[in-house]
Amino acid sequence: MRNHVIRTTQSAIAASLLLIIAGVMIPASAWSLDQHTWTDGQKAILRSLWIGSLGPLPVDPSNRYSDNPKAAALGRKLFFEDHFSGNMKVSCATCHREDYSFTDNLPLSHGMDTTPRRSMPLIGVAYNSWFFWDGRTDSLWSQALGPIENKLEHGISRTMSAYIISKYYREEYESLFGPIPEITEEKWPQEARPAQDDPNALKAWVLMTPVQREAVNRIYVNMGKAIAAFVRTIMPQPSPFDRYVEKILSGENITKRMALTNDEIAGLRLFIGKAKCTNCHNGPMFTNSDFHNLGLPQKGKGGPDKGRSAAITQVLSNEFNCLSQYSDAQANECSELRFIDTSGKKYEGAFKTPTLRNVTERPPYMHAGQFTTVHEVLEFYRSQAQNPELGHGDLTDQELGQIEAFLHALSSPISSLQAEKK
Numbered sequence: 001m002r003n004h005v006i007r008t009t010q011s012a013i014a015a016s017l018l019l020i021i022a023g024v025m026i027p028a029s030a031w032s033l034d035q036h037t038w039t040d041g042q043k044a045i046l047r048s049l050w051i052g053s054l055g056p057l058p059v060d061p062s063n064r065y066s067d068n069p070k071a072a073a074l075g076r077k078l079f080f081e082d083h084f085s086g087n088m089k090v091s092c093a094t095c096h097r098e099d100y101s102f103t104d105n106l107p108l109s110h111g112m113d114t115t116p117r118r119s120m121p122l123i124g125v126a127y128n129s130w131f132f133w134d135g136r137t138d139s140l141w142s143q144a145l146g147p148i149e150n151k152l153e154h155g156i157s158r159t160m161s162a163y164i165i166s167k168y169y170r171e172e173y174e175s176l177f178g179p180i181p182e183i184t185e186e187k188w189p190q191e192a193r194p195a196q197d198d199p200n201a202l203k204a205w206v207l208m209t210p211v212q213r214e215a216v217n218r219i220y221v222n223m224g225k226a227i228a229a230f231v232r233t234i235m236p237q238p239s240p241f242d243r244y245v246e247k248i249l250s251g252e253n254i255t256k257r258m259a260l261t262n263d264e265i266a267g268l269r270l271f272i273g274k275a276k277c278t279n280c281h282n283g284p285m286f287t288n289s290d291f292h293n294l295g296l297p298q299k300g301k302g303g304p305d306k307g308r309s310a311a312i313t314q315v316l317s318n319e320f321n322c323l324s325q326y327s328d329a330q331a332n333e334c335s336e337l338r339f340i341d342t343s344g345k346k347y348e349g350a351f352k353t354p355t356l357r358n359v360t361e362r363p364p365y366m367h368a369g370q371f372t373t374v375h376e377v378l379e380f381y382r383s384q385a386q387n388p389e390l391g392h393g394d395l396t397d398q399e400l401g402q403i404e405a406f407l408h409a410l411s412s413p414i415s416s417l418q419a420e421k422k
């Protein structure tokens, strides 16, 4: 009897539990939180990531030609010009391929030889203050001058560059920058540059007169300024993510066509929430423009890559920085350089947070191509739970898949000055 009572009570409880569950479940599906419902706080984050928040291109006071269309048109030609290389085969576009989000598909770039780092996508690059993975230059024009004299990349000297400009681009150059002083191979050595790694080239450079060196530097710098004017035009277009956010912010109904998939939305919620990706990948270019050491596996010979910590002195002493005689800026316009954070220790092994726009279109990943797929990148982040900067919580396999799905929604066609193909 007693048992029976208990049994009855148990089944009554079970039945009422079922009822409660059913009672909750029925209305829950009717009222279920719409997956397109975002709190005001979340909407503010979505707005900050939206391409509509990008704003006009920042002015570069150090390059007075940066928004000159003629300079950009010349720069575009120089970008695809393979005369500027030791083997006549390497141009900027070798490692920054237009059909590959302006990067290449190699773990380590290859020009005249293999470089120690991975190429970078140039999408929206003008929104940066520092260039290269370690930020060792402070403008796009001084950045462009690095690869040309780098033995592993273009591998030619600045005297040779000036000579090529005078031979093949004289008219366009002079209409922008004024007359080119007479340059002949007899008068000026072909392979002269202030090189640390090439005593012959350095000797030839030192033996030139100051006037000659200055003239060559001017041409070299103007070449960089024209290339920078082109590189500035490489911009992302609205991605599915941006179109979705635009609808959310306008309060319009989300049609199926505009909606992200359930997985993409779940991934977006994780990206701005539990996975804390927006701690660093924030703003409309998905980067905080700062440098971090993620504790990646080291690759390559020559000891650990010091990243940002080694670049601080390089940018401060760069002969073409914002405060140099070749910059068009007033000293007070060089605030990034003047207020540079010089804490070498903080930046030991740190690299620039890259944009995540078009990220799934351009494997491999990280500054030395450490990972082949986005999935590997995400697995790595999950394994770094003990890193205070990367405390992402316990992400399940399903959640990793959702974040990856979301990253796919950041792809878009890229616009640039229509590149001239050869």
Ligand code: HEC
Pocket: 079, 090, 091, 092, 093, 094, 095, 096, 109, 110, 111, 112, 115, 117, 118, 119, 120, 121, 122, 125, 128, 130, 131, 132, 133, 134, 140, 143, 144, 145, 147, 148, 152, 153, 154, 227, 231
């Ligand atoms: C041999 C391959 C190669 C060539 C050629 C090359 N680059 Fe790069 N580019 C790279 C690599 C690798 C990096 C990253 C290097 C580093 O961090 O040390 C890079 C970085 C950059 C960056 C920095 C992007 C950012 O977000 O900071 C820009 C801009 C750029 N290159 C433009 C150019 C231009 C312009 C040319 C032609 C004058 C050029 N590159 C030639 C491989 C190349």
Ligand code: HEC
Pocket: 271, 275, 276, 277, 278, 279, 280, 281, 291, 292, 293, 294, 296, 350, 351, 352, 353, 354, 355, 356, 359, 364, 365, 366, 367, 368, 374, 377, 381, 389, 390, 392, 403
């Ligand atoms: C502490 C800052 C920080 C956080 C948090 C962070 N990232 Fe990164 N992310 C970086 C930096 C820095 C790099 C480049 C590191 C390097 O190459 O040394 C990077 C690289 C990447 C790359 C490779 C991009 C490329 O072009 O090579 C992807 C993809 C990525 N992060 C996605 C994410 C996702 C998804 C999250 C959240 C789970 C996240 N990141 C969290 C700073 C961060």
